[in-house]
Amino acid sequence: MTAVTESTDPTSTELAWGRHYAVVEPTHFRIDYAINPFMDPDVQPDPARASDQWQALVGTLRGLGARVDVLAQREDAPDMVYAMNLGLGLVRPGGDPHVVMSHMRYPQRRMETGSAQQWFAGRGWTTSYVGREGVGAHLEAGDAFAFGDALVVGYGPRTEELALKHLALELGVRVRGLRLTHPGMYHLDLAFCPLDSRRALVCPAALDAPSARALMELVPEPLVLTEQEALTTFAANSIVVGRTVVMPACPTRVRAQLESWGFEVVVVEVSEFHKGGGSVRCLTNPLDITLGRDLPVLARGEVITPLE
Numbered sequence: 001m002t003a004v005t006e007s008t009d010p011t012s013t014e015l016a017w018g019r020h021y022a023v024v025e026p027t028h029f030r031i032d033y034a035i036n037p038f039m040d041p042d043v044q045p046d047p048a049r050a051s052d053q054w055q056a057l058v059g060t061l062r063g064l065g066a067r068v069d070v071l072a073q074r075e076d077a078p079d080m081v082y083a084m085n086l087g088l089g090l091v092r093p094g095g096d097p098h099v100v101m102s103h104m105r106y107p108q109r110r111m112e113t114g115s116a117q118q119w120f121a122g123r124g125w126t127t128s129y130v131g132r133e134g135v136g137a138h139l140e141a142g143d144a145f146a147f148g149d150a151l152v153v154g155y156g157p158r159t160e161e162l163a164l165k166h167l168a169l170e171l172g173v174r175v176r177g178l179r180l181t182h183p184g185m186y187h188l189d190l191a192f193c194p195l196d197s198r199r200a201l202v203c204p205a206a207l208d209a210p211s212a213r214a215l216m217e218l219v220p221e222p223l224v225l226t227e228q229e230a231l232t233t234f235a236a237n238s239i240v241v242g243r244t245v246v247m248p249a250c251p252t253r254v255r256a257q258l259e260s261w262g263f264e265v266v267v268v269e270v271s272e273f274h275k276g277g278g279s280v281r282c283l284t285n286p287l288d289i290t291l292g293r294d295l296p297v298l299a300r301g302e303v304i305t306p307l308e
Helices: 047-063 111-121 162-171 209-218 227-233 252-260
Strands: 020-024 067-071 087-091 097-101 126-129 144-147 150-155 174-179 192-194 199-202 221-224 239-241 244-247 264-267 302-304
Touching: 020 047, 047 067, 047 244, 067 111, 087 111, 097 111, 097 162, 111 126, 144 192, 150 162, 162 174, 162 302, 174 209, 192 239, 209 221, 221 252, 252 264
Parallel strands: 020 067, 097 126, 150 174, 174 302, 199 221, 244 264
Antiparallel strands: 087 097, 144 150, 192 199, 239 244
16 A cells, blocks of 8 residues: 655646647447457447536536537547547647647547548648558557656557657657557556646556656656556546546545645546546547647657666
């Protein structure tokens, strides 16, 4: 059992991002196939309950002052509701919004990015790709987070290591790669959730040993989740709006630690979406990460991966 600790550094600051999200309304959410260990076409979500849960999540975010933009779901794209994986949205230093569209590992999801690209372009976002239509590096945005001095990117099950170089060069940022090896935590957003400038929820069991060490060294004050906690509660798949952590579930000791750090915990029921292998973070895509504010800008970019 991990003891509750008070912050040792008064310089910890709120995340500046996480106040503007894109979401996809679950009008066609269902389980047509199995591309992760949680999915079973014989166990279908209840459409009415899923809609109510999604509406409650959106209402919670708007109640916290976040802006939430809604995309329509394609009828042939049942997983599109997991909006986090549509693309990596960023605001360039001059204020221009840009999104690196995901290149999904599984062909069952690739049609999603075409519709998402049109949606972004229609709202003035420039778009780019590291690969598309099965050619080039795979990238899924649920693997990428701004934290500290870098874009932290998980690679292995869904995102390929080659995508790290593309991101570093195109965006002009430092990319810290972490190798995911756990079959149930196939995106980094199932094992890592930045809380503020010094703290994050982390599940080292999702990573190989060098990457787990690198992540623990990267986060000055980690709140470590066990493998069981991460897989059964989806607690790392949460989002933060200011000092409020919106979670699908919160183990007692985790809540105690968060509250001791000054966070408010809001639990939102999204169990229907767990049937597809995603939770609160998977359903929401932050659009306000800003280069030069949330990520240092480097002229040629840089990729750092753990030494074996």
